[in-house]
Amino acid sequence: MGKCGPRIYSCSNCRCHIAEHDDIISKSFTGRSGRAYLFHAVVNVTVGPKEDRQLTTGLHTVADIQCLECQEVLGWKYEKAYDETQKYKEGKFILEKAKVMREDW
Template sequence: MEEFSCPRIYSCCNCRCHVSDHDDIISKCFQGRNGRAYLVANVVNVSVGPKEDRHLMTGMHTVADIHCFQCQEVLGWKYEKAFEESQKYKEGKFILEKAKVMKENW
């Protein structure tokens, strides 16, 4: 399991496995399945599920759910492809649902 050198991290709310560094947050103004979500540049200790096309609030995207490597909790998704040019900046980035992660060492 990868550990962070930065003290402010996000962990899985179910098992407290570290999943992201606070410095990797791009935006806190996103919407997930369960409410507010973060757009992040990098995650660790997750597995990526199969790709599927989903119609989201900002249009059609190819996404893959991300699961906690330790407990398999669905934490959000990875943007694989954006069909609209204005949404291409999301490709390769991740959504972490606020309800599925907890802050550690704040």
């Protein structure tokens, strides 16, 4: 894919296609390993079991997401937000910047 195609994020471990740049909602999130991005949609991941986790913005039900190819944990999916102001995150995905790479752009 040249510069004309979609800007793709891949797993930094195995280079499996994970997300498109156009699906980023915000780049101002923090993951376990530093900066993280909030995405509308991701592909080629498996969603783990749901668990309640106390995050910076309060209690959320989340599920870790792993690369379909190499099983690397890339971030998590927000399943439920308990605070009204955080409801916009439900059904969205966090990808850790350290776990993904930009593909040819």
